[in-house]
Amino acid sequence: MTPSTSPAQPNADVSADGPPQFDAAFRAQLAELFAWRRDVRRFRPDSLPEGALDALIRQATLAPSVGFSQPWRFVTVHDPDRRAAVAENFERCNAEALQAYSGDRARAYARLKLSGLREAPEHLAVFAAEATQRGHGVGRQTMPETLRYSVVTAVYTLWLAARAQGIGVGWVSILEPELVRRTLEVPESWSLVAYLCVGYPQEEHSDPELARYGWEARADDDEVIIRR
Amino acid sequence: MTPSTSPAQPNADVSADGPPQFDAAFRAQLAELFAWRRDVRRFRPDSLPEGALDALIRQATLAPSVGFSQPWRFVTVHDPDRRAAVAENFERCNAEALQAYSGDRARAYARLKLSGLREAPEHLAVFAAEATQRGHGVGRQTMPETLRYSVVTAVYTLWLAARAQGIGVGWVSILEPELVRRTLEVPESWSLVAYLCVGYPQEEHSDPELARYGWEARADDDEVIIRR
Numbered sequence: 001m002t003p004s005t006s007p008a009q010p011n012a013d014v015s016a017d018g019p020p021q022f023d024a025a026f027r028a029q030l031a032e033l034f035a036w037r038r039d040v041r042r043f044r045p046d047s048l049p050e051g052a053l054d055a056l057i058r059q060a061t062l063a064p065s066v067g068f069s070q071p072w073r074f075v076t077v078h079d080p081d082r083r084a085a086v087a088e089n090f091e092r093c094n095a096e097a098l099q100a101y102s103g104d105r106a107r108a109y110a111r112l113k114l115s116g117l118r119e120a121p122e123h124l125a126v127f128a129a130e131a132t133q134r135g136h137g138v139g140r141q142t143m144p145e146t147l148r149y150s151v152v153t154a155v156y157t158l159w160l161a162a163r164a165q166g167i168g169v170g171w172v173s174i175l176e177p178e179l180v181r182r183t184l185e186v187p188e189s190w191s192l193v194a195y196l197c198v199g200y201p202q203e204e205h206s207d208p209e210l211a212r213y214g215w216e217a218r219a220d221d222d223e224v225i226i227r228r
Numbered sequence: 229m230t231p232s233t234s235p236a237q238p239n240a241d242v243s244a245d246g247p248p249q250f251d252a253a254f255r256a257q258l259a260e261l262f263a264w265r266r267d268v269r270r271f272r273p274d275s276l277p278e279g280a281l282d283a284l285i286r287q288a289t290l291a292p293s294v295g296f297s298q299p300w301r302f303v304t305v306h307d308p309d310r311r312a313a314v315a316e317n318f319e320r321c322n323a324e325a326l327q328a329y330s331g332d333r334a335r336a337y338a339r340l341k342l343s344g345l346r347e348a349p350e351h352l353a354v355f356a357a358e359a360t361q362r363g364h365g366v367g368r369q370t371m372p373e374t375l376r377y378s379v380v381t382a383v384y385t386l387w388l389a390a391r392a393q394g395i396g397v398g399w400v401s402i403l404e405p406e407l408v409r410r411t412l413e414v415p416e417s418w419s420l421v422a423y424l425c426v427g428y429p430q431e432e433h434s435d436p437e438l439a440r441y442g443w444e445a446r447a448d449d450d451e452v453i454i455r456r
Contacts, residue, residue, distance in 0.1 A: 019434075211296060
């Protein structure tokens, strides 16, 4: 798209209805959504309704992106061989990760369930198209990583939209990104940001599984808020 | 925190009320929130209510994090000299970025307003504590960048929670991360993920400013959804 050469006059806003008003009841429910989102690893076998995943992806494209670059690329993975290759890669990487621990910590690690790749009805890989021309480089000369960060916000948009429908998402990061990229036969210039399992959760919780199983506790405000 | 050595038995869930039920009306409002979020660069001078920014930060800590590492570090920036140093760095980096364009595109770039650093009532820098022991490394052996991605989800949580209160957020990435880190005197092991302007927006829009000013258009679904 060629930029307008006329004086800075924005196009008309698309909506005729004016901005939405969000009330206290909505904000309370939004806070509940944040609190009950969860990273899901225990899925029921039920399929999602036809079109549900595409609808979630479309919501995800409302996420912010640096320079409006929209670098997100959503790869729905249905082929059983490709899914199996990803699951095997997870299992190998997870076995290697276990070697980094010893004693009680190793025993605790071995008890954790860190992916639902074998059970989830949907697999969704999300890449950043590093070479996209969209956005014409705005905002990423000094912080090029913001391109991938834009993809993260899209992943999280999908995650929240899914949870609001009772659909669970689990982000699997114990994978070799290059193996996943080759398995899915996507361009070399795309970098894997997230590999997601999507489906209905077996359980609902307001606390992270890693907290519930004693792996890590919630930090106090003093640890994360600093004043300058 | 030492992991439990007892057999895998999770602690009791905190909530006594059971999981929230989200209905179609909430989902419709959530979709509106995603659609009207916006990256804000035009702020009114009004201060936020006392405690509002801290409350937003607390909501942000409900974001997902790899291994429950909670690596987000929120630095509220009130000192005028530090704020001015950041704004000056933006202005220099932005002038340099302009040099990368020519012709119509350079003229269009020069017309864009890419930060509200001089007007926003609040500055908030958000870092990733790269050396945190929280999470004990779970999930980030093969994809260490997920630590920073966790911070991105916290930023976006804050952004959505803010918009639901009518508060605007603008993410400024035209900055030198190391200069910002030194200006704010935070540990060398922290990496800057986002520098945010926070305040009440002058305008509300359902389309990105870069689309409205003709810099970039919204991508079609075919560009971003791939099937394998």
